[in-house]
Amino acid sequence: MSTYPPAPFPRKGVTPVQPRKAQLPVYWLMVSLALSLPAHADRLPLPADAPPSFTAECGGCHLPFPPALLTAPDWNRVMAQLERHYGDNASLDAKTRREIEGFLQRHAATRSRMKGAGDPPRLTRTEWFLREHRKVPEAAWRDGQVNSAANCAACHTRAEEGSFREREIRMPRLK
Numbered sequence: 001m002s003t004y005p006p007a008p009f010p011r012k013g014v015t016p017v018q019p020r021k022a023q024l025p026v027y028w029l030m031v032s033l034a035l036s037l038p039a040h041a042d043r044l045p046l047p048a049d050a051p052p053s054f055t056a057e058c059g060g061c062h063l064p065f066p067p068a069l070l071t072a073p074d075w076n077r078v079m080a081q082l083e084r085h086y087g088d089n090a091s092l093d094a095k096t097r098r099e100i101e102g103f104l105q106r107h108a109a110t111r112s113r114m115k116g117a118g119d120p121p122r123l124t125r126t127e128w129f130l131r132e133h134r135k136v137p138e139a140a141w142r143d144g145q146v147n148s149a150a151n152c153a154a155c156h157t158r159a160e161e162g163s164f165r166e167r168e169i170r171m172p173r174l175k
């Protein structure tokens with residue numbers, strides 16, 4: 001990430017404070033945690049620049065899915081065939097479609113493990129999603145209260161707020 005304007009650093013007459021040696025491992029830990037995202041992302045809040053049309057149009061039938069869960073080419077494919085949308089019709093006027101597509105592109109994932117599968121692609125079939133959910137028993141996806149992996153809120157009780165923390169998960173009671 002870059003800052004603009006560039007920080008005037010080191011400033012004249014100011015000696016930059018050096019981190020004490022003992023603190024360095026802590027910094028490295030923080031950096032590596034940040035770099036490992038979203039592998040351990042339990043917070044996927046709606047990006048602040050989300051146009052109101054995104055929640056209105058893409059949050060009507062299901063959760064307005066976090067844009068970071070699919071790559072840009074995948075979002076393109078989703079948005080290019082809204083009239084054939086996983087068995088539904090989700091078509092939009094051209095202006096709204098472009099607005100939402102721009103937003104999804106800006107926040108799309110760049111890693112290959114977020115590449116979806118299917119046509120249109122599913123974010124519930126990315127390598128990342130399958131790995132995060134490897135402990136979910138097969139029967140849980142088919143449970144009457146879940147029905148589909150896309151039904152995030154069935155298990156993630158605070159999914160609407162973009163929170164996917166482990167302690168907020170409530171799994172269906174399997175028979």
Ligand code: HEC
Pocket residue numbers: 057058059060061062065078082085086087088089090100121122123124125147148149150151
């Ligand atoms: C008319 C209802 C409707 C609207 C509006 C709608 N969707 Fe969907 N969407 C669906 C249905 C139905 C599915 C399939 C759900 C399932 O398989 O459980 C789906 C699935 C998806 C999936 C795949 C989820 C998975 O399984 O990985 C994505 C991505 C998606 N929608 C994105 C969007 C976006 C972006 C918009 C707004 C442009 C949108 N949807 C608007 C009905 C809708």
Ligand code: HEC
Pocket residue numbers: 039040041042043044124132133135136140141146148149150151152153154155156164165166169171172
């Ligand atoms: C059948 C219940 C279920 C459904 C449906 C479900 N999840 Fe999960 N999710 C889980 C479980 C269980 C875990 C993993 C907990 C563990 O193994 O630590 C998990 C893990 C996650 C994590 C990782 C959280 C962390 O602590 O790093 C994210 C993010 C996530 N799910 C997002 C989603 C999204 C987005 C959807 C919908 C597209 C979804 N999940 C649908 C049950 C579910």
